[in-house]
Amino acid sequence: MQPGSARCYIGLPQWNHPDWDDGPLAGSSQLSPLIRYSRYFSSVEGNTTFYGLPSSDAISRWLNEAHTPFQFCFKFPQTISHQAQLRHCNKELTELFNCMDRFEDRLGLLCLQLPESFGVDNLDLLSRFFQDLPEDFSYAVEVRNIGFFQKDEQERSFNRLLMERDINRITFDTRPLFNHPQNDPVTREALSAKPNMPVHVLATGQRPMVRFITALDWQSSMDYLNPWINKAVQWLDEGRSPxxxxxxxxxxxxxxxxxxxxxxxxxxxxxxxxxxxxxDLQQQQSALF
Incomplete structure (x- = not known):
């Protein structure tokens, strides 16, 4: 891919939220949440597949509703990543890829989120798992064991493994949340649910993936967000599509x-x-007059 043809896809962790209907999108409730969302955003974190695969009818509806050039990103089911921990899961993998085949070029990344218990001592297992994956898909992996963040030979081996197979290492930047903790219920819940891992920024594949969470007062997190603008520019100039x-x-x-x-x-x-x-609300009000 040449630098000029690279694209940056931007999305959220969900395509529907009850508070969005009461704000700028009020008045468009006759449209489905995905139709409305994909008018603005070009991708989404498909967390639903972590818990179960969508039905054929649901896939057909999503493909019909999402505006081009929308790219769906989905997680590997937890039956593969957490319960089986990549072992003896051929049946589950077959079901997953039969399902994902339906998305064709509308599928962005298949994301493997590994549990905290999956450490660097499992690198050989991870390598064998990657060998059995079909080459027709783009993959990303998120690790949550501190052993993958030591900047030592084991982490370098992990990164080399991903680079050799063009698999993207997911960066989940939770620094704004953990460095500025507040005592409100929303923040406390997020602190208990999100990982607190170091941020190691590198692209191991052609489609880097970054997840970024702000503090509850999101405008206070700009010192963390602005450097990602520069990184996105660098990746685009390298011909990558983050x-x-x-x-x-x-x-x-x-x-x-x-x-x-x-x-x-x-x-x-x-x-x-x-x-x-x-x-925003100002744009919406201007459109009424």
Whole structure:
């Protein structure tokens, strides 16, 4: 891929949230959540597949509703990643890939989120697992064991394994959340659910994936978010097509974070950001008069 053809896909961890209906999108409730969401965002973290595969009818509906160039990203089911921990799961893998085949070029990344108990002593197992994966898909992996963050030979071996197979190492940047903890219920819940791992920034594949979560006061997190703009520019110039997923502790304000990120990136690399401006309340009111 040449630098000019690279694209940055921007999304959120979900395509529906009850608070979004009461804000800028009020009045468009006759449309499905995915139709509305994909008007603005170009990807989504498909967490539903972690718990179970979608039905054939659901897949057909999603493909019909999502606007081009929308890219679905889905997680490997927990039956593979957490329960089997990559062992003896051929049946589950077959079911997964039969399901994912339906998405064809609308599938962005298949994401393997490994549990904290999966450490660097399992690198050989991970390598064998990768060998058996079909080459027709793009993959990303997120590790949550501190052994993968020691900047030692084991971490380097892990990174080399990913680079050899063009598998993207997911970065989950939770620093704004953990470095500025608050005592409100929303933040406490997020602190208990999100991993607190170091941020090691590198692209091991052609489609780097970054998950970023702000503090509840999301505007206080800009010192952490702004460097990701520069990294996205670098990756685009290298011909990579990164995926950025923006979170807030309750995701109520996550569209606003994504809008700011996308606008800053668009200023530097116009035409390479897959995002249509999420309307704020002022824009919505102006449209009424």
């Amino acid at each position: 995926f950025f997923f923006l979170h807030t502790p309750d995701n109520k304000r996550s569209p606003e974070v994504a809008r700011l990120f996308a606008s800053k990136l668009e200023e530097q690399r116009p035409g390479q950001v897959c995002f249509s401006d999420w309307p």
